[in-house]
Amino acid sequence: MDFDKSYSGEKASVPQKSGISRAAMQRMPGYLRYLKEKSKDGKEYISSVAIAEYMKLSAICVKKDLSFATSSSGKPKVGFNIKDLINDLEKLLGFDNITDAILVGAGQLGKTLLSYTGFSNYGLNIVAAFDKSPVLINTKINGKSVYDLDEMESFVKRNNIYLGVITVPGQFAQDVCDHMVKAGIKAIWNFAPANLVVPSSIALKNEDMAASLAVLSNKLKEIMKNDKKGNKRNDE
Amino acid sequence: MDFDKSYSGEKASVPQKSGISRAAMQRMPGYLRYLKEKSKDGKEYISSVAIAEYMKLSAICVKKDLSFATSSSGKPKVGFNIKDLINDLEKLLGFDNITDAILVGAGQLGKTLLSYTGFSNYGLNIVAAFDKSPVLINTKINGKSVYDLDEMESFVKRNNIYLGVITVPGQFAQDVCDHMVKAGIKAIWNFAPANLVVPSSIALKNEDMAASLAVLSNKLKEIMKNDKKGNKRNDE
């Protein structure tokens, strides 16, 4: 194998699905969640204006985003059929058909993800976990077996797995990542605090807590600064 | 209290720190991580070109980003002093001085975050947790007390806490969020799968697994489609 390896934050070299921007793609699950709520409330139709107002987006943005998902079009004056829209979004997001995945790192975080029942709503099914720790190997977490990391490659090939989740400490992440790529994994969901280097043909999504916290801390700092020039706390 | 409440994904109405784009802000922790690695390797200086190559960004982007952080400037022909840059970035990100936070929802995920030792590197210190479950109340997780949710408001006020982490199931998230805002919390880090509605004066960061997975699944789908028109797997 001969890859042109290099770190790729998330700026995938992988082409985007026909014209949908990453930003739009990230908004889709938000729409889906909102529509499901509305559907449960018994509503049948909803306008882009209503969605936009709640989601604090422009109606035009919502319309444009949804235009990528909708098979049937919305009705002027009425809006979109919520049930149809839900189906369209689930299809677009691939939440309707389950993708099998493996997870490496059955520590605290790994355990949490293995135990999370919500992934089935997102079309993800973690079928097995791998670890190096003898204490964990051959145990079960939420009914899912933890195997020796050495068995990962053959498991992945045998079961045609294409998605891998990394929940090991930062310093081991690159090594695990390399093994996943070697095994044939095509998409990596990385929870480890590490800048992973992957071939450009592999999809990588970093769940980067530090990055999130950076944004939030920055906002908080601004808020505190503004508050100083006024009333200090909101508790009247 | 009278807020103009509305859902705000992450499109904060809160002003950005003097000119730094959100995108840039999110890249900062990646730079920091890389620089720390390099520093450990014994390197003293690094050029924006070298950083850019590894991070798969343009050198211009790196230079521009770093210009927001650097107090002293880089040296032509040599690059930036790594140690200085690390300090600058940590200061910019607020990772150098600790912010206290509380967490609501001491379930599996809450437990994981409470046990995570890495947050101190990010300037975050979760000082206490809150829950409704009698099984959890008055227990300790990683040395941190779990209190009755009813005590949250007074705790937050008494200890001048401004940052709250939400790790409750989706259906309870809005209620918890409202209580946090009422208590005086200014920044909310939400791990629950819910579209939270907050006053525009509150910073909100959603750790939205569904959104991440949406992007990753989409990329994977593209890859698999492309692969069909060629060799099927990478294992020669």
Add this chain to the structure above:
DNA sequence: TAGATTGTTAATCGATTAACAATC
């Protein structure tokens, strides 16, 4: 019908990149 709402094309806005002068 009148008016709300859709869907799309053109304009704007913001972020990234290119160009280039300054400098060690």
Add this chain to the structure above:
DNA sequence: TAGATTGTTAATCGATTAACAATC
């Protein structure tokens, strides 16, 4: 000095928004 690299201003690119015709 020559050349690599910085820092900044101008150009480009992409995503969001505005405008508007179509339609139920």
